Amino acid sequence: xxxxxxxxxxxxxxxxxxxxxxxxxxxxxxxxxxxxxxxxxxxxxxxxxxxxxxxxxxxxxxxxxxxxxxxxxxxxxxxxxxxxxxxxxxxxxxxxxxxxxxxxxxxxxxxxxxxxxxxxxxxxxxxxxxxxxxxxxxxxxxxxxxxxxxxxxxxxxxxxxxxxxxxxxxxxxxxxxxxxxxxxxxxxxxxxxxxxxxxxxxxxxxxxxxxxxxxxxxx
Numbered sequence: 001x002x003x004x005x006x007x008x009x010x011x012x013x014x015x016x017x018x019x020x021x022x023x024x025x026x027x028x029x030x031x032x033x034x035x036x037x038x039x040x041x042x043x044x045x046x047x048x049x050x051x052x053x054x055x056x057x058x059x060x061x062x063x064x065x066x067x068x069x070x071x072x073x074x075x076x077x078x079x080x081x082x083x084x085x086x087x088x089x090x091x092x093x094x095x096x097x098x099x100x101x102x103x104x105x106x107x108x109x110x111x112x113x114x115x116x117x118x119x120x121x122x123x124x125x126x127x128x129x130x131x132x133x134x135x136x137x138x139x140x141x142x143x144x145x146x147x148x149x150x151x152x153x154x155x156x157x158x159x160x161x162x163x164x165x166x167x168x169x170x171x172x173x174x175x176x177x178x179x180x181x182x183x184x185x186x187x188x189x190x191x192x193x194x195x196x197x198x199x200x201x202x203x204x205x206x207x208x209x210x211x212x213x214x215x216x217x218x219x
Contacts, residue, residue, distance in 0.1 A: 004186070004216055009166040011104055012156050012185065013134075015114040015121055016051075017172035017193035019101075022091040022124060023050060024195050029081040030057065033074070039065045050196050051147065051173030053115040053140040054078070075117075088127055094192045096210030101133040104217060111156045112137040115147050115175070135160065148175045150183035157185070170213070174199045188213060 017023035027049050031041060039061065048060055058071045067074070104110065110133055114121050118139040125131040136159060143152040157164045169180035169187045172194050180187040181202050189203035190210065200206055207213050 004168070006166070006186070008108060008168040008186075009162045010108055010157065010160045010168075011110045012113050012153060012167055012169045012180075013101075013110060014169075014171045014173070014176045015112055015116055015124060017195075018170050018176070018190050019094055019097045019130065020091050020124055020128065021094060021193045021195075023172070023193055025090045027196075029078060032081050033077050034061060034065075037068060039067070047196060050198055051115060051175030053146040054117060055140070056146065088123070091124065091127070093128055094190060094209055096212075096214060098128070098130070100210035100214050101130065103214065105133040109135050109160050109162075111135050111160060113147075113152045113156050113169070113179075114138070115140050115152075118142070147179035148182070150179055153180050153183035153185050157183070170210075171203065172198065172200070174202075177203050188216075 013019055016026060027046065030049055031046070034041060045061070045064065049057055054075060055071065058074050061067055069077070101110065112121065112134045114137070116139060118137065121137055121139050122131070138152050138156055140146050143155045145151045153169060154164065157167050164184045167185045169185045170190055171177045171180055171187055172190050177187050177189060177200060187203045189200035189206040190213070191200065191206055192209040194200065
């Protein structure tokens with residue numbers, strides 16, 4: 001039973017900024033990398049990073065600043081900053097996330113839908129012992145297009161063999177919310193990880209954390 005207007009048959013989760021407060025750290029790693037190449041960063045540049053996949057981020061900054069390195073070098077250098085133990089330790093679970101996943105996954109299937117690379121997503125999930133809660137992951141480059149395109153969420157619904165209107169998506173960024181809504185999926189925005197004040201107005205519901213989200217799903 002649920003306090004929503006329907007009973008979901010699947011839950012789909014974003015990762016960075018939704019389950020884990022990693023969005024700020026990811027953004028800081030990209031800042032550090034770009035500034036090491038003397039690239040100035042405007043407020044618009046900083047806002048663009050949130051919720052987007054790495055290829056799109058690289059294309060954007062390469063167009064603005066004509067970067068002196070390839071996408072492959074960009075990825076390698078970013079890994080030096082972001083995948084270090086020091087950066088991982090900065091990441092924290094969004095309040096209530098672990099308890100919510102452990103409760104909901106025993107009742108309905110869950111999948112992760114993220115614009116992060118698979119290596120990044122798997123390391124973060126393993127670090128917080130969350131992998132066990134997901135039937136599968138859809139990561140950057142694994143659908144026909146990345147968020148904000150609806151394809152990642154449509155693919156997740158298809159793989160779970162449920163209709164899109166039977167799903168609930170949990171998101172934090174404008175990019176992710178747009179993806180879910182364009183897919184025709186009910187979207188709940190999580191505010192706790194939204195440190196950059198992303199526009200969440202298109203979400204169907206907004207809650208501060210998974211502690212509040214859990215109140216929508218009752219036994």
